[in-house]
Amino acid sequence: MTTLIIGNSRTWEMVGDLAALTPDQLRGGGCVAQRMLWFARDGDVLVLPFAPPADYLTYVTHLTGTDASSLTVVIPPPDSLGSDILTPDRLADPSFLNDLRRALGDRPPVEIVAVYKDLSVTGLARALAAEAALPGYPFSAQAGDALVNSKAGFRALAAGAGVPLAPGTVVTRPEQALDAITDLFDQGHSVMVKLEFNGGGFGNEILSRTDGVVPTGAPRVVVLPDRPALLSYVQRRWEWLTAGRAHRLVVERFFPGSTTVYAEFIVTDEEAQLIGVGELLMEPLAIGAVLPAQTIDAETRAELLDGAERLVESLRVLGYRGVVSADAILTPDGQVLFTETNCRLTGSTHVHLVLDGRVVDPGYREKRVFLERDGWAVPSFTAAVGRLAAAGLGYDPISRTGVVVTSNDVDGDGTVACCAIADDLQAAEELHRRLGELFVDQSS
Structure with a gap:
């Protein structure tokens, strides 16, 4: 009953043009992919961009009760972008497919779990004769996941379902963007513009006629005090806002x-x-x-x-x-x-499905608060776990409280993500305050 787990943590439809990512962003994507280890159970096969660090593998499988020696990790050869993320070219590599078939015992997996089910994942399922193992294969094989991850498509879906939306619209031409932004400006509002495909807020910008707007959900605020400034902005940024005129743009009121x-x-x-x-x-x-x-x-x-x-x-x-x-x-x-x-x-997702209900057993569901934060700078993963243990902050399976190091980005930006598990929010925040005595909080 093998599950095939695919760590394709960065795809074109999640973060935009992969070739435009910086080396640090690529490496960060590969580090995030290692988080798929949380979903593994005995006998599973994982496809990861590079080998998981041994200390992180041991740590995760100890908490989940998984036999690490029973897991098989298959790593495709690098491509033109290197070995940091699982690109479509890497997932289609013939030698990789042969290695994967051997790892699966020349039998299709019972289930395929991927971060994102794009056409490279459906193609992989087809190559393994495992279409039935991929949930929603008929939809995903027609690029359906791009349809439902589009921020422009979302607005149509939500409007059709009668779901409340921020006032705004979807535009395809610069003049439409000018009119939509001006309309919201004239009503006294700031504006958020969103690339159709991107994630983490990196494809968003906030526009305002005045200074003093604090950004949330976007890296920056662009002040455009008058019509000429707005016109210049649209002209300068149109290629970026539409991914080289390939995509639509969302314009909506910022709150x-x-x-x-x-x-x-x-x-x-x-x-x-x-x-x-x-x-x-x-x-x-x-x-x-x-x-x-x-x-x-x-x-x-x-x-x-x-x-x-x-x-x-x-x-x-x-x-x-x-x-x-x-x-x-x-x-x-x-x-x-x-x-x-x-x-x-x-x-x-790893917190909802693994930490809450597997690491912390189901009997404690709704009795624990999980507070996870990125950006804790540590000397090494092993040192981080050791410091937590020495300070008495590591996760305790008896009390079902403590700190779990959920993501290992040490080989990327030198940080880890930590999840405090506690009886209530105040206790979880206290755990994070004490983390600040052990590590440097780079996110603050």
Whole structure:
């Protein structure tokens, strides 16, 4: 009963043009791919861009109760972008396919789990005669996942489902962008523009007529005080905003001071199962999450779930299968407005499906708060785990509390991600405060 796990943590439809990524971004993508180890069980086969660090592999499998010696890792040969991420060329390499068939015993896997099910993953499933093992294969094989991960497509889907959206529109030409941005400016609002395909907020920019707007969900604010400044901006940035005129652009009202919340589901043929509700920590881009969400009341949670369920049911009817995160903002005046759907494994899926319910057993579900943050600078992964243990902060399976090092980016930017597991938010925040005595918080 082998599961094939594919760590394609960066794809064209997730982050845009792969060739435009910096070496640090490529390496960071490869480090994130190693997080797929959390999903492994005895006898599984993993496809990763490079070999997982031995100390990280031992640490993860110890916490999940997986026999590390039973796992098989298959690594495709590098391509023109190197060996940091799993590109389509690497996944289609004939020698890799032969190695993978041998690792699987020349039998198709019972299930295929990938970060993102693009055409390279459906092609791999087809090459292994394992189409039935990939959830939603017919939809994904027609590039359906690009359809439902498009930020432009999302607005049409949400509007059709009657889900509340930030005011705005989708544009295809510079003059349409000028009109849409000017209309929102004239109403006294700032504007967020979004590339159709990108992730983590890196494809977003905030536009404002005045200084003083604090960015959230985008790296920067561009001040455009008048029509000539706006015209110049659109002309200069149009190629970037539309990925070389290949994609559409989203223009929507920006709500300063909003909180970003989400509801995550697994969509099957029969239903959409809720696996968690969380809140993203933004500085100004996402640096972590807390789950369950702690700052929303029961009424807001009900509004979030009502809209999310309608969105996810629309996706299910279309044919998408797999993990979906329906993201929304809670505005300062109490509106819940949906902003996008991420139809892939997210930065929190490992917390929802592995830490909450496997590392922390199901009997403690809803009795623990998980506070995860990126950006802890450490001397090495082994040193980080050792310092946690020496300080009495490491995860304790008896109390079901403590700190888990969830992601190992030491070979990338020298940091790790840490998830504090505690009885309540105050205790989780105290664990992170104590982490600051051991490591340097680069995200602050």
